[in-house]
Amino acid sequence: MTSYTFADPRLATLDGFRVELDAARERADLVLDRPPLNVITMPQRDQIRLVFEALDEDDRVRVIVLRAIGEHFSSGGNIKGFLEASPETVSKLAWNMAAPARCSKPVIAANRGFCFGVGFEISLACDFRLVSETAQYALPEQKLGQIPGSGGSARLQKMVGITRTKDIVMRSRRIPARQAYEWGVATECVPDDKLEAATDALVDELRAFSPLAQRTAKKLLNDTEDSTLSIAIELEGHCYSRLRNSDDFREGVEAFHSKRAAKFRGS
CATH class of the missing domain: 1.10.12 (Lyase 2-enoyl-coa Hydratase; Chain  A, domain 2)
Known part of the structure; x- marks a missing residue:
């Protein structure tokens, strides 16, 4: 894979993530890279939206993968950033994190370890969620005196119904990978050391279609x-x-x- 270069000056320096291109396999990877927990900042959300829009227009890319460095996908957003952000910025949270859903191309989320808050919400906006057995999903905003603000509760309710969504959201419950798969939230659940191979296989499968x-x-x-x-x-x-x-x-x-x-x- 090679580093992806963007024409948009707003993407000249990426905040907490990188983008890689495998032109031979028509694949682009958006890689969260702020270990150990890959916290997602407010500016990063804007950039992620712009990246998805750019990749959607790139004829070299057939499939997009959203993954992360390290043992955790993302523990969620930068908590202090919520208080520092303006109401206008906060109002764009759900729009930015819905970028994978708006993208016309297939988007795969590869989740392991913590996948909390906005990390869970952007994964819910993807078309496929591959989870390793270490993955845990959660929307913990109630512990902060808040509710999910990037589409999480709305998307989750469509998938698992109001009873399970209330259980997850109102109790800030963590959902382990196997349960997420059984409930229809995850597409596939694999051993931790097989997550990359499962992602590669799905990319190749999707590329074979029209x-x-x-x-x-x-x-x-x-x-x-x-x-x-x-x-x-x-x-x-x-x-x-x-x-x-x-x-x-x-x-x-x-x-x-x-x-x-x-x-x-x-x-």
Whole structure:
């Protein structure tokens, strides 16, 4: 992997993280790098949003991985920063941390150790959460006299329901990796020393699909999360119809009948 270079001057010096590019594997990694706990600062949140927006526009990147250095993904935000930040800054917290969800490309979060507060919230905004058996998820804001402010309680409730979300949020409960997997919060739970291999495998799996079909599927699923069943089915039909005329769909059908691997181009 090589260090990623941004044209945006606001990303000339990254605060507490780095970005790496593996062009051969069409992969970009956003790596939290403020060990031992990878605390996420207020300025860092703005930069993370900008990075996702830049990677979304980069044709060299098919899949984005969000991971961290060390034994903990992130213990959460910089606590003093909340009191120092202006109301305007605080109002952008959820928007910034929703950047993985807005990104049209698949985003994988690789979580181990502590994944608390904003660390959990940005992971919830990703499409896939791979967890090692050491991982613990938590939204501990009640201990500070606060509530989650970056979309955590809202996203979690969609995944596990109001009863479990109240248990996690109102009691600041830690959820171990295996339980997170059983509840449908985590995509896959693996031994700690297999997390990188599982991430690599998922990247390669996702790259084998049509990028056009993947972007369409992600947007459709995100857009219909809150819709009625009839509207979701209607929108699914429209998306299917648009893909019907794509080069990738034709290639997929021809490859199927020829019993060969498809070579998708994203058009």
